[in-house]
Amino acid sequence: MTSSETRGFTPKATGKTVAANVKRLRMEHNLNIPELGRKLEKNGHPLTATSITRLEAGRRRIDVDDLMALAVALGVSPVTLLLPPTNASTDHVDVTGIGPGPAGVLWQWALADEEIRAYEDSDAFLRASLPAWLLHQRQLAAMQREVEREKTEQIQLLLLQRLSGETDRILSEELRGGTDGND
Structure with a gap:
């Protein structure tokens, strides 16, 4: 991604969460940025150290391919990257398109266990999800x-x-x- 593609880019709530989670998980796995880059390259989705640094700083957009490859490289579900870590299901977190809400409700929605608001019943939500x-x-x-x-x-x-x-x-x-x- 060129600098012109990210000029003026400001991540929204979920973009900020993914950036923070990538950095947090990379550090928990005791990986430096070049090591994460090598894991991504080995898995067929190379990202330069500069791209990873910019991604973690919220200065680079994260596309769905990045999200999936990062989840694989960090050994987590993509959902783990999308939602902030919390200590309790009642902790409020902010998600793009939804706004703030209890972490437990948002995790259940992300795991297709519960609908948020688009469907009137959970059966329709599950069939669509x-x-x-x-x-x-x-x-x-x-x-x-x-x-x-x-x-x-x-x-x-x-x-x-x-x-x-x-x-x-x-x-x-x-x-x-x-x-x-x-x-």
Whole structure:
């Protein structure tokens, strides 16, 4: 990218987040800029040290190919680069196009677990967001969780019925003067 392509470039919230996350993760992996450049080159997406420096400083646009290659090189999901690190799901973070919101909600949206606002129901959101095979996997997993929940409820009900029956038997024996504890 030439300097004329970035002249006057000011990253928005998500661009700033990606730049900060690339730098943070690079440092956590104890990589210097040339080492990250070599990893990117090895993975087929070369970026010069100058490009990486400019990217981390928010002076270079990050395209989707950069995002994916950086995620691979840093050993994280692309979502990890897109959202700021937080300590709690209630921490507010700023995302381009959405604005500030709770980190937990934004992470769930980024992982296609919840819609933000464009869809009226989560089924429409999931159908629009996920490939059919993944949607099917999630639906099966949800059905399995529901079956397990129902089994657990049935077992609890059965145990309560048995306990209630045992309590009734003991009370009945006591009322008849049955057991006095000296058998």
